[in-house]
Amino acid sequence: MSATKDPRPVLIAGGGIGGLAAALALVREGYRVKVIEQAGQIGEIGAGIQLSPNAFAACDALGVGEHLRAKAVYTEEMVMFDAIDAKRVASISLSEKFRERFGNPYAVIHRADIHGALLEGVKATTDGIEFLTSTKVVHIEQDDDGVTLIDAQGGRHGGQAVIGCDGVRSAVRQQYVGDSIRVSGHIVFRAVVDTADFPEALRFTAPCIWVGPNCHLVHYPLKGGDKFNIAVTFHSDQPEEWGSMDGDPAEVQRYFRPTCEQVQLLLRIPKAWKRYSTADRNPIEQWTFGRATLLGDAAHPMVQYLAQGACTACEDAVTLGLALRARAATGPAHSRCTSAPAWRAPRAWCCRRARWAASTTPRASNA
Numbered sequence: 149m150s151a152t153k154d155p156r157p158v159l160i161a162g163g164g165i166g167g168l169a170a171a172l173a174l175v176r177e178g179y180r181v182k183v184i185e186q187a188g189q190i191g192e193i194g195a196g197i198q199l200s201p202n203a204f205a206a207c208d209a210l211g212v213g214e215h216l217r218a219k220a221v222y223t224e225e226m227v228m229f230d231a232i233d234a235k236r237v238a239s240i241s242l243s244e245k246f247r248e249r250f251g252n253p254y255a256v257i258h259r260a261d262i263h264g265a266l267l268e269g270v271k272a273t274t275d276g277i278e279f280l281t282s283t284k285v286v287h288i289e290q291d292d293d294g295v296t297l298i299d300a301q302g303g304r305h306g307g308q309a310v311i312g313c314d315g316v317r318s319a320v321r322q323q324y325v326g327d328s329i330r331v332s333g334h335i336v337f338r339a340v341v342d343t344a345d346f347p348e349a350l351r352f353t354a355p356c357i358w359v360g361p362n363c364h365l366v367h368y369p370l371k372g373g374d375k376f377n378i379a380v381t382f383h384s385d386q387p388e389e390w391g392s393m394d395g396d397p398a399e400v401q402r403y404f405r406p407t408c409e410q411v412q413l414l415l416r417i418p419k420a421w422k423r424y425s426t427a428d429r430n431p432i433e434q435w436t437f438g439r440a441t442l443l444g445d446a447a448h449p450m451v452q453y454l455a456q457g458a459c460t461a462c463e464d465a466v467t468l469g470l471a472l473r474a475r476a477a478t479g480p481a482h483s484r485c486t487s488a489p490a491w492r493a494p495r496a497w498c499c500r501r502a503r504w505a506a507s508t509t510p511r512a513s514n515a
């Protein structure tokens with residue numbers, strides 16, 4: 149395949165879900181890939197995520213759909229409760245009709261399992277992949293011949309192109325776009341608990357949301373039903389900065405004071421919380437800058453309650469792979485990699501969606 153004519157790797161900044169999906173899409177098209185990750189190891193921590201049908205379609209296209217299906221918990225419905233009076237407000241069936249209509253199920257999964265499925269896929273496809281951990285990307289140089297990625301220790305890594313998969317605070321985006329993140333003011337506390345500790349009456353095989361004033365709580369089963377994911381969101385009345393830290397239960401209690409006994413019970417279960425201050429960015433029209441392009445949260449970060457960031461990162465990777473294939477016979481390698489017109493169309497779609505989300509999201513006055 150023509151990709152092998154240029155033996156230099158495509159550099160992928162960031163080894164999260166987007167980075168691994170991109171790596172898989174590229175190795176399947178015959179490219180050598182080097183994933184450069186700032187963390188000490190390639191892996192996902194954190195809790196659960198919801199997988200809508202598009203995630204299954206994307207992972208099927210990447211050849212890892214079966215890995216994903218083996219780990220996912222399939223949900224029967226989505227349920228909304230009133231967090232004040234505990235009444236069931238609405239539900240959406242996710243059963244056979246839903247699956248027929250969208251071609252795939254709606255499911256929930258632990259982050260480590262989707263990340264693991266992508267990693268297994270990469271390893272099974274090729275040995276032409278290199279992982280570099282504990283390496284933080286700080287700058288990119290590029291010219292007509294190639295790119296050089298510079299890390300925080302001054303190390304230089306050459307390649308034919310770079311894909312910025314380095315998340316909301318992307319260094320690649322910072323260099324080429326230079327826009328600011330928008331701290332949403334929405335704080336998420338997350339925990340994964342044993343099912344034995346979860347109230348029996350609330351063990352629905354469903355993403356359930358309890359909605360209250362400036363706050364909501366989501367729960368769903370994970371790991372074949374052995375665990376439950378609990379995610380609490382509230383709108384902070386304090387100045388916030390993007391980032392994560394250990395969470396103080398007293399802070400959650402303060403925002404959930406008016407909620408019903410069921411919600412209070414759920415809030416008391418986790419012995420430890422992780423606290424995330426979330427952010428997104430204004431949509432941008434251009435994601436490709438010569439030999440550098442953006443993917444996943446680096447390209448279109450969105451608020452977490454759309455439950456689409458990981459799903460669309462996988463879709464991005466599929467689209468990039470298809471664009472590379474379509475252009476395989478034409479143009480120099482880097483233009484195949486970063487300028488294929490097909491690569492731009494879904495982005496625009498994503499941007500429109502992100503813009504919609506942005507326009508409907510209330511903002512706190514944040515630091």
Ligand SMILES: Cc1cc2nc3c(=O)[nH]c(=O)nc-3n(C[C@H](O)[C@H](O)[C@H](O)COP(=O)(O)OP(=O)(O)OC[C@H]3O[C@@H](n4cnc5c(N)ncnc54)[C@H](O)[C@@H]3O)c2cc1C
Nearest residue numbers: 162164165166186198285315444445452455456457458459
């Ligand atoms: C609370 C919460 C709930 C969510 N729920 C859902 C959901 O239900 N469904 C869904 O689809 N999405 C969900 N999302 C969104 C989803 O987690 C993200 O959209 C997705 O993880 C984005 O993947 P990514 O690889 O683009 O970025 P990230 O996951 O942020 O990965 C970026 C990687 O790059 C590395 N990195 C960063 N900077 C550098 C650097 N300078 N050099 C080298 N490496 C670097 C990071 O260490 C990380 O490994 C949720 C998000 C949150 C916060």
